[in-house]
Amino acid sequence: MTATTTDVYDAAKRSAVMARVKSTGTKPELLIRRILTDLGARYRLHRKDLPGSPDVVMPGRRLAIFVNGCFWHGHDCARGSRVPKANRDYWVAKVARNVARDQRNLTDLTADGWRVETVWECQMKDREALEGRLAEVLKKSSLCGGGFD
Template sequence: MVDIFSREKRSHVMAQIRGRDTKPELLLRRSLWAIGFRYSLHRKGLPGRPDLVLTKWNAVIFVHGCFWHAHENCAGFRLPKSRVEFWQEKLDGNRTRDEQSALALVEGGWSVAVVWECAIEADVEKVSEILSKWLRATKRVNILEVRSSTS
């Protein structure tokens, strides 16, 4: 399948995609801040540079875009029809890197939450409530994954 954009235009379009301060990330940040959670952003010294770092709770939160992190069984993810091999390799690499980062953080004593874009877009308040209960739990699950109820 041929791309509808020239190589230069496609490069420009892809360069405009944000890796931080995305809409789902901003929605979650505002919601958590409103209920009293304080955090730092994208701490360089931690594996995977988590989107939110809650030092007081010894926890980190990753906000994963459904496409870029290949969210299975989600309407927000569809493997592109062009350059399938490239995209499969790219997305598999992202998934592997995500898993390695989460495991390294757990080994370092951190609790890790992975929140999917579709869950935030479906109900950010519900996601914040789930995260709040998880953070305040005395025995916390090391890795929590928050998905939309439809995925």
């Protein structure tokens, strides 16, 4: 995270805006679900019994999909590398903790025999490429002894 941004809101307004950020049912998550449904996949949502509560889970395929916001999860794209000017130290530490937690969850899921895919918010811009990627993921996971969602 290197770039900085100037906030257009005062602290109270920014706090209210940030408090309204959803963690489930986001537009990127809904798009992924729509694509998976169109591809004929059956899935479960937010399995709390799995590390990190993956956004989309296909138990029969042993496939867990996380739909991550670039800013919140420290992606190496333009949006993910921005750091707000206000409370800069807080945000750098917060995102670093998120990245470390994501890595722990990935390690734990993989150790338990799950295949893990992460779809980034910035990848939503090219729906055709995203559909192709998800179709390939489903194809590979059905060849790996899965197939029953």
